[in-house]
Amino acid sequence: MLPLAPETYVDVLVIGAGPAGLMCGNALAAAGGLDNYGLGERLLREGNQMHTCAFYNPNDVGEIELTSRAPDVTAPTARFPFEVTLHQGAIEQMFLDSMAAHNLRVDRPVKPVAIELSRDPEELHNLSSYPVKVTLARLDAITDTNRLEVVRAKYVVGADGAHSWVRKAFGITMEGEQTEYVWGVVDIVHQ
Numbered sequence: 157m158l159p160l161a162p163e164t165y166v167d168v169l170v171i172g173a174g175p176a177g178l179m180c181g182n183a184l185a186a187a188g189g190l191d192n193y194g195l196g197e198r199l200l201r202e203g204n205q206m207h208t209c210a211f212y213n214p215n216d217v218g219e220i221e222l223t224s225r226a227p228d229v230t231a232p233t234a235r236f237p238f239e240v241t242l243h244q245g246a247i248e249q250m251f252l253d254s255m256a257a258h259n260l261r262v263d264r265p266v267k268p269v270a271i272e273l274s275r276d277p278e279e280l281h282n283l284s285s286y287p288v289k290v291t292l293a294r295l296d297a298i299t300d301t302n303r304l305e306v307v308r309a310k311y312v313v314g315a316d317g318a319h320s321w322v323r324k325a326f327g328i329t330m331e332g333e334q335t336e337y338v339w340g341v342v343d344i345v346h347q
Contacts, residue, residue: 161304165286169309172316173262175244178251180313185258195250202250203240265295269304271312271325288312 168184170177182195206228213223228239252262274280274287286308297303314322323330 161291161306163306163308165308167309168311168313169288169290169307170313170315171268171290171322172314172320173248173264174315174317175247175251176317177313177315178248178255178262180315181260181262182251182254182258185255185260195254198250199240199242199247202246203242205238206241207238263292263294266292266305267295268321268325269293271322273326283310286310 170180170184209226209228210222211224211226212220215221229237255262268290270289270291272289274285274289276287279285279287288309288311290307290309290312292305292307294303294305312322314320316322318330
């Protein structure tokens, strides 16, 4: 028999630590735009300015060729005449640094294994209650004693991507359009 898992109480549990989950954690810690998070200047400094998009497609003989170019930002009211691009790892590090400054942490490697939402109407409407119970598994635990943790939350945010565990656990279908197009993004410096 497994020992009882320790319980933690939090106002909000964010499941998913990609850019969306990290942004959510920052938003909860410090309301406002990127400048209010202290990230705007760093993003401009570390990112790359993209002024033009180039589109490549296969030609009649199956070779890839340039088919068009277009300005990346066309809105006349845009603050900057370019888009800032930066790889996901660098963006996530910016959020992690900002979260550390707000005494927030990301637990890795951890995955949710069970989620329960109270069915008690009184508990669901009481703003002081913690009606969501999430069981987390620590993937790096050496023994079963500290493998599981139960987190009770007032709210849970599912920011765990296209194949969301949270969405599947609650039977929520994926809304929106999907495409069969194969595409990619390449960062290059033209010389």
